Amino acid sequence: MIAPIQATGLGKRFGRTWALRDCSIRIPAGKIAGLVGPNGAGKTTFLHLVAGLLSPTAGEVTVFGRSPRSNLLQLLDRIGFVAQDTPLYSGFTVADMLMFGRRLNSRWDQSAAEDRLRSLEIPFDRKISHLSGGQRSQVALALALGKRPELLLMDEPVARLDPLARREFMQGLTEAVAEEGTTVLLSSHVVGDIERVCDYLVIIAGGQVQVAGDIDALLALHHLLVGPRLAGDTRLPGLDVVKEQHTARQSSLWVRGRLPQLPDGWREASLPLEELVITYLSVPGAGSLPKPEPEEALA
Amino acid sequence: MSWVTWRQHRLEGAWSLIFGSLIAAAIGFVAYQLHPANCPGLVDGYCWSDDAAGQLAQKIVRFNIYQYGLVVFPALAGAFIGCPLVAREIENGTHRLAWTQGVTRMRWFLVKLAYVTFPLLVGAAAVGVLEIILINHLGTGANHWDFFDQQAPMTVAATLFALSLGVAAGALVGRSVPAMAVTLFAFVVVRIGLAQIARPNYMTAVVYTTHDLAGYNSAAYPTAWWLDPPSYYGSSGQLLSNGGLAGPGQRVSYVVQHFQPGDRFWTFQTIESVILTCLALILIGFAIYWVTRRVA
Numbered sequence: 001m002i003a004p005i006q007a008t009g010l011g012k013r014f015g016r017t018w019a020l021r022d023c024s025i026r027i028p029a030g031k032i033a034g035l036v037g038p039n040g041a042g043k044t045t046f047l048h049l050v051a052g053l054l055s056p057t058a059g060e061v062t063v064f065g066r067s068p069r070s071n072l073l074q075l076l077d078r079i080g081f082v083a084q085d086t087p088l089y090s091g092f093t094v095a096d097m098l099m100f101g102r103r104l105n106s107r108w109d110q111s112a113a114e115d116r117l118r119s120l121e122i123p124f125d126r127k128i129s130h131l132s133g134g135q136r137s138q139v140a141l142a143l144a145l146g147k148r149p150e151l152l153l154m155d156e157p158v159a160r161l162d163p164l165a166r167r168e169f170m171q172g173l174t175e176a177v178a179e180e181g182t183t184v185l186l187s188s189h190v191v192g193d194i195e196r197v198c199d200y201l202v203i204i205a206g207g208q209v210q211v212a213g214d215i216d217a218l219l220a221l222h223h224l225l226v227g228p229r230l231a232g233d234t235r236l237p238g239l240d241v242v243k244e245q246h247t248a249r250q251s252s253l254w255v256r257g258r259l260p261q262l263p264d265g266w267r268e269a270s271l272p273l274e275e276l277v278i279t280y281l282s283v284p285g286a287g288s289l290p291k292p293e294p295e296e297a298l299a
Numbered sequence: 300m301s302w303v304t305w306r307q308h309r310l311e312g313a314w315s316l317i318f319g320s321l322i323a324a325a326i327g328f329v330a331y332q333l334h335p336a337n338c339p340g341l342v343d344g345y346c347w348s349d350d351a352a353g354q355l356a357q358k359i360v361r362f363n364i365y366q367y368g369l370v371v372f373p374a375l376a377g378a379f380i381g382c383p384l385v386a387r388e389i390e391n392g393t394h395r396l397a398w399t400q401g402v403t404r405m406r407w408f409l410v411k412l413a414y415v416t417f418p419l420l421v422g423a424a425a426v427g428v429l430e431i432i433l434i435n436h437l438g439t440g441a442n443h444w445d446f447f448d449q450q451a452p453m454t455v456a457a458t459l460f461a462l463s464l465g466v467a468a469g470a471l472v473g474r475s476v477p478a479m480a481v482t483l484f485a486f487v488v489v490r491i492g493l494a495q496i497a498r499p500n501y502m503t504a505v506v507y508t509t510h511d512l513a514g515y516n517s518a519a520y521p522t523a524w525w526l527d528p529p530s531y532y533g534s535s536g537q538l539l540s541n542g543g544l545a546g547p548g549q550r551v552s553y554v555v556q557h558f559q560p561g562d563r564f565w566t567f568q569t570i571e572s573v574i575l576t577c578l579a580l581i582l583i584g585f586a587i588y589w590v591t592r593r594v595a
Binding site: 048051052053072073076077079081083084085087088089090091092096099100101103104105106107143147 | 300302303306307391392393395396397398399400401402403404
């Protein structure tokens with residue numbers, strides 16, 4: 001099956017700086033994928049490359065098997081894109097924005113978009129500039145969903161919303177895409193948002209993909225091992241150590257993989273998602289570890 | 300896309316319509332007042348009636364809108380309508396919204412450009428034609444060459460050029476205000492460069508020369524565009540004076556002056572309009588390239 005997004009050695013350079021480097025990931029169809037990383041990690045660059053707003057400097061990215069830059073029109077009808085800060089025309093009314101979507105997209109579903117905004121009690125005759133941040137984001141989402149996209153890309157859609165509006169937005173998103181089986185890729189630097197709605201995770205830092213996979217599989221794969229202080233460069237065989245920390249008496253290892261039997265004095269704890277993300281983000285070189293394939297991770 | 304363009308630019312459209320109508324009405328009114336059929340007598344060599352309408356017409360003429368206004372107007376259209384066309388989208392980030400809809404950037408850009416440009420060109424043509432009528436009615440004192448930039452087709456070509464310049468600058472710079480500065484500066488440089496340097500040389504000038512100093516009178520060619528002041532030469536061909544009359548005691552043998560005859564006026568209009576239109580097309584081509592390839 002053709003993946004909605006497949007990147008191979010993808011890189012983008014602005015001037016002398018690589019915003020994204022050697023990025024190879026595959027987002028399977030039907031996933032709600034979260035793209036996490038600190039500010040400036042390359043999340044926006046990656047989303048713009050997928051949406052065809054940028055051309056890669058190195059490698060390639062395909063969307064439904066096609067290159068965004070050369071097949072832009074066929075793809076744009078199938079992609080919904082909500083850019084950072086949810087840009088909308090501030091002089092337009094909500095109804096004008098829907099008309100905008102209707103006039104520019106061949107698969108536009110007017111009644112779905114209207115129903116969506118009506119259920120959120122967003123007045124159609126209000127100007128965009130007079131909407132609250134949450135309402136603005138909802139209009140941007142309705143505009144993207146009105147295209148009936150097969151792939152929905154969102155760049156920090158809830159970054160400027162308060163916790164309640166965040167929750168509502170994410171809730172609405174999950175319901176909307178569940179029916180159609182839309183693939184979603186959304187970026188955020190808040191793990192809580194991702195954890196609530198996503199089933200697939202891509203961690204990106206310093207322009208490189210650190211890890212990518214099903215969240216359940218990633219959680220099953222990663223553990224925290226705590227035991228007596230390891231002497232020198234002793235290694236526990238059969239484990240990829242993402243991060244290690246030693247005190248005088250004990251060693252803590254954040255590991256990928258599992259030992260059939262733990263050595264004496266060691267105990268294993270599962271890693272919450274937030275902890276897993278922070279572990280990867282705090283170790284810049286972790287991305288150079290062999291990446292688990294989703295299949296392998298599930299096994 | 301046409302609806303979107305209308306919705307986005309209807310305010311500029313309304314302003315252009317108001318300004319354009321005012322100018323057209325003023326010029327048309329003066330032209331009507333000057334019509335020989337409405338002419339009771341000459342005032343200052345012009346054909347004015349002395350009633351209220353005639354006095355209003357005189358005020359309009361003194362305000363010179365039919366002369367300077369029409370030179371400035373295309374530049375303003377280029378700066379205030381051309382520059383924001385793409386630049387404002389980039390400033391507000393809405394280009395990321397527009398460029399991810401089911402329309403190619405090329406189509407998005409061309410429709411916007413066409414819908415904004417076409418009405419302005421029609422307006423410029425209407426004003427330019429009214430100006431021709433006005434100048435025809437001004438009487439023998441008026442020379443078409445003195446109003447070269449204010450008549451159609453030059454008004455149309457200048458407006459197209461200014462808009463293309465504004466749009467291209469806006470697309471390149473990505474911010475409206477600096478693009479406006481670039482547009483106004485480049486517009487002035489190109490227009491003055493063409494008028495001062497290129498225009499006299501579109502065709503080889505005709506030489507008016509005579510030994511009959513008493514009978515020398517450039518008024519013999521009332522429709523001509525005189526390119527230089529008369530030059531006075533001595534009997535051995537040495538230049539005695541360039542401009543004013545020769546000094547006392549110098550014996551002038553003959554006088555030389557260059558001009559473009561009046562029947563070349565429309566040829567010159569066509570040549571310069573074509574030059575400006577070609578420049579405009581190059582700028583539009585550049586803007587298309589920049590918009591479709593631009594990183595967002």
